[in-house]
Amino acid sequence: MRLRRALMKILVPIKRVVDPYAKVRSLPDGSGMDTTGLKFEINPFDEIAVEEAVRLKEKDPSIEIVAVSIGGAECEEQLRKGLAMGADRAILVETNDPLDSTVVAAELAALANELKPDMILMGKQATDDDNNQAGQMLAAKLNWPQATFAAKVERGDGIVRVTRETDTGDETLELPLPCLVTTDLRLNEPRYIALPGIIKARSKPLEKRPRMTSAAPKTRIVRMEAPAARQAGRKVGSVDELYVALKDRGAL
Amino acid sequence: MSKLLWIAFEASDAPAAAGFAQAVGLGFDLLQISGQPVTDIGADKVLSANLSEMPTSDGLAKAIAGVAGGYSHVGAVSSMRSKDVLARVAGLMDAAMVTDVVAAESPTRFKRPMVAGSILATVEVLSMPAVLTVRPAGFAKGDRGGSSSVESISLDATSVAKRLGASARGGARPDLTQARxxxxxxxxxxxxxxxxxxxxxxxxxxxxxxxxxxxxxxxxxxxxxxxxxxxxxxxxxxxxxxxxxxxxxxxxxxxxxxxxxxxxxxxxxxxxxxxxxxxxxxxxxxxxxxxxxxxxx
Known part of the structure; x- marks a missing residue:
């Protein structure tokens, strides 16, 4: 008979992103994003992942939640928020190296091999690069099953059942642990954490450590520019006028 | 060998290959997972797997990665499914990946929107192979005609993740991403x-x-x-x-x-x-x- 492990460990990767609700522009010289005066936040999809992990822990207090971020010292701010939401401890893989999804997946795979989590819960994409790659790449590296675009996560005995959104509706998958789940918008609404909560979480452990791999990025952004703007058309005064205009354009 | 392998999960995903292949100046083979082989879009050959049920992503990605070795580019129409599966293929192949490509400057330089479309980024691929998901609206529609040879292949897409059930809504209306x-x-x-x-x-x-x-x-x-x-x-x-x-x-x-x-x-x-x-x-x-x-x- 196999002994069941008393503890379940969930790893939640967190990315620091520019304020997802701000209008972001490229710098005039095309070299990057103009973040002057803008706040930085937890990637909203990662925040949903933290929330989901915390909800699972509320049902089973033996769960340990480890939040991890890769990046500069400033990422500590987002990890502290994750701790305030209910993560037990945090790890900052501190680096100023250029990162792409392949580097992030390599670093997280190395960390997962050390920490041996039962589940990795992370956002489907970051709202800055909108790549939607790192989770799937990480699952591939670990050879774990994956469920992306999760709208519902239920834990069973040694498995999770995930209802995920698809192009045409939804589907429910059953995955044995360990597995990787990426979160979509409708999974939950993250709890609000007021500043005192973040300060209180300062007593929770946050470990800083260097990178574990020498993986180099396989892509590089060479230019950022404003997308071509759509030209405004004209107002029409009535349904008649609209109908005629569309007929003339051959659109009806 | 510089060549594109285009992944069509269904027949309707296939035609966009032609315009994209032309834009990057590459010949292409079509790997069609399901449906009647699409032979009139200029593929050098069509690899037809003809699966009756779409496998979940871990098995499907492994099967695609098994076919994709030797190609410089692996592409598909951008969709939730292609992002789910192809990003895993990229992980298995240790490949670079660019999602939501809207323009190609060269076989290694692509444009894509980021930050909710408020920035258009030019991304350079630093190592091959490259896995790409492509938004067809950015590319010309290729000519239809000719007849590609069809090769039946058997894909072992045995998956660890089990599908318990699925709901597809929408009925008789056309698919949003294909609708006129x-x-x-x-x-x-x-x-x-x-x-x-x-x-x-x-x-x-x-x-x-x-x-x-x-x-x-x-x-x-x-x-x-x-x-x-x-x-x-x-x-x-x-x-x-x-x-x-x-x-x-x-x-x-x-x-x-x-x-x-x-x-x-x-x-x-x-x-x-x-x-x-x-x-x-x-x-x-x-x-x-x-x-x-x-x-x-």
């Missing part, structure tokens, strides 16, 4: 029934698909998979009719490649009027039935 006409509605449609009769009714009269804003989906009046925008579907129909939609950045990022955008909104200051080709300031409950009457259905 889309009628979309926003939060002002007061409930699911009103949404279906007003928006769905006009869509049916035009033989089009139905779309919705995130606000409409979040408030429960439209189904999730109808969401159009940066976090939903990216669409590029010939005609996009937006009814009761203010035009958030998020929503506009999903529709800006439409040929003609029509906005019907009673708020004359709605931002969507800055983008729409034809704007009608009107109550949608009056304007839409009137338009339907004109169309004569």
């Amino acid at each position: 006409v889309i009628v979309s509605g926003g939060r002002p449609l007061k409930d699911a029934q009103t949404f279906e009769s007003v928006i769905g009714g006009l869509a049916d009269a035009l033989g089009g698909a139905v779309g919705a804003t995130r606000a409409a989906v979040d408030s429960g009046i439209a189904a999730n998979e109808l969401q159009v925008g940066q976090t939903g579907k990216i669409v590029a129909p010939d005609l996009y009719i937006a009814a009761g939609i203010s035009g958030s950045t998020q929503h506009m990022a999903g529709i800006k490649d439409s040929k003609i955008i029509v906005a019907i909104n009673k708020d004359p200051d709605a931002p969507i009027f800055e983008f729409a080709d034809y704007g009608l300031v009107a109550d949608l409950y009056q304007a839409i039935p009137e338009l339907r009457a004109k169309i004569g259905k």
Whole structure:
């Protein structure tokens, strides 16, 4: 008979992103994003992942939640928020190296091999690069099953059942642990954490450590520019006028 | 060998290969997972797996990676499915990846939107192979004709993740990402029934698909998979009719490649009027039935 492990460990990767609700522009010289005066936040999809992990822990207090971020010292701010939401401890893989999804997946795979989590819960994409790659790449590296675009996560005995959104509706998958789940918008609404909560979480452990791999990025952004703007058309005064205009354009 | 392997999960994903292959100047083979082999889009050969059921992503990605070795590029139409599967393929192949490609400057330089479409980035691929998901609206439609040879292949796509059940909605209406006409509605449609009769009714009269804003989906009046925008579907129909939609950045990022955008909104200051080709300031409950009457259905 196999002994069941008393503890379940969930790893939640967190990315620091520019304020997802701000209008972001490229710098005039095309070299990057103009973040002057803008706040930085937890990637909203990662925040949903933290929330989901915390909800699972509320049902089973033996769960340990480890939040991890890769990046500069400033990422500590987002990890502290994750701790305030209910993560037990945090790890900052501190680096100023250029990162792409392949580097992030390599670093997280190395960390997962050390920490041996039962589940990795992370956002489907970051709202800055909108790549939607790192989770799937990480699952591939670990050879774990994956469920992306999760709208519902239920834990069973040694498995999770995930209802995920698809192009045409939804589907429910059953995955044995360990597995990787990426979160979509409708999974939950993250709890609000007021500043005192973040300060209180300062007593929770946050470990800083260097990178574990020498993986180099396989892509590089060479230019950022404003997308071509759509030209405004004209107002029409009535349904008649609209109908005629569309007929003339051959659109009806 | 510089060559593209285009992954078509279904036959309808195949034709976009031609315009993209032409833009990057590469020949291509088509790996078709299901459906009747598409032989008239200029593929050097069609590898037809002819699976009757779509495997879950871990098995499918392993099978695709097994076929993709030796190709410089692996591509597919951008969709939730292609991102799910191809990003895993990239992980298995230790490949670079670029999602949502809208233009190609060279076989290693691509343009893609980021930050909800407010920035257009040029991404350089530093090591091959490259895995790409492509938005077809950015590329010319390739000519149809000729006849590619078809090779049957057997894919071992045994998966660890088990599918317990799936729901597909939408019925007889065309798929949003392929539709020629889309009628979309926003939060002002007061409930699911009103949404279906007003928006769905006009869509049916035009033989089009139905779309919705995130606000409409979040408030429960439209189904999730109808969401159009940066976090939903990216669409590029010939005609996009937006009814009761203010035009958030998020929503506009999903529709800006439409040929003609029509906005019907009673708020004359709605931002969507800055983008729409034809704007009608009107109550949608009056304007839409009137338009339907004109169309004569």
